[in-house]
Amino acid sequence: MPRAVREQQMLDAAVRIFGQRGFRAASMDEIAELAGVSKPLVYLYLHSKDDLFTACIRREAAALVEAVRNGVEAAAGESADRQLWSGLRAFFTHTAERPDGWAVLHSQARTQGEPFAAEVAAMREEVLAYVTALIAEAAREAHGDPSLPAREVAGLAQALVGAAESLAGWANTDTSVSAREAAATLMNFAWAGLGSLMEGRRWAAHVPG
Template sequence: MPRAVREQQMLDAAVRIFGRRGYRAASMDEIAELAGVSKPLVYLYLNSKEELFGACVRREAAALVDAVREGVGAASGERADRQLWGGLRAFFAHTAERPDGWAVLHGQARTQGEPFAAEVAAMRAEVLAFVTSLIVAAAREAHGDPLLPEREVAGLARALVGAAESLADWANADASVSGKEAAATLMRFAWAGLGGLLEGRGWDPA
């Protein structure tokens, strides 16, 4: 089997074990067994448990960012709210499809110190910059001011990203909550506001 394919098998197994058992409790024996290889082969390819975990974090972070970018890109040329909707749909679909990967990123890597926390911080910063650009575009259009400072909406973007992370945990913990429902919940809250929702004014994806 080609090395690249074998490595992906090992990473698939490692993400599953790390995501479900946690970094500390996960063992290389379990990972090797799930991957269908010997433990020495895992060490030969990925050197150590730390390097294996780092490779998992980098792969899952890149996959998540790519999914969000593709979701927004699919609505390229449409209004900012439609692009944000596309990004949120993609984010929640991805975290639902790869719950172990999300657990590695949001539950494990951030608590294991450097360099893992830095990897997740870099991914989050990239998503945050992306979301900020969408909200800035919408705000400038709404205000009729193409020079509206980014700082005016930077806090809103941070609040939105933090809420998305929390809702992803909720959706993955409750099988009755779909990714689309989580995305719609956040979109209504973000675009219509709590006041609008209480008054019966929401945001409709249609």
């Protein structure tokens, strides 16, 4: 079997074990057994448990970013809200279909310290930049110019991405929640508010004095 194919089998097994058991509890013996290879072969190809975990993070992060980009691009030429809707559906579909991969990214890598957390942070920054551009484009569509301040756009992107991450974690614990329902929930929560901003309506706290 070609090395690249064998490595993917090892990564498939590792993502499943890391996602279900956690980085600390997972063993190379378990991963090798699930992959159908010897433990020395896992070490030969992927060197160490840390290196294997890093490879899993990078593969799952790249797959998630690609899924979101493909979702948005599938709605190219449509309005910004339709592009966001398509991207969110792609995100929730991906995380539902690959729950172990999402657990590796969202639960495991972030809690294991450096350098694992840095790998996830890099992926998140890429997604944030993409979502920020979508929101900025929505502002241009609404007003014909980028009327929202850059800082506000960045804050909205942070809020939207954070909400999506939290909602995916919840949806993956309840099999009755479909990817479409999760995306609709976030659109109802976030886009209605964004739509108000695009129309110049803002909520303002009224503080005495």
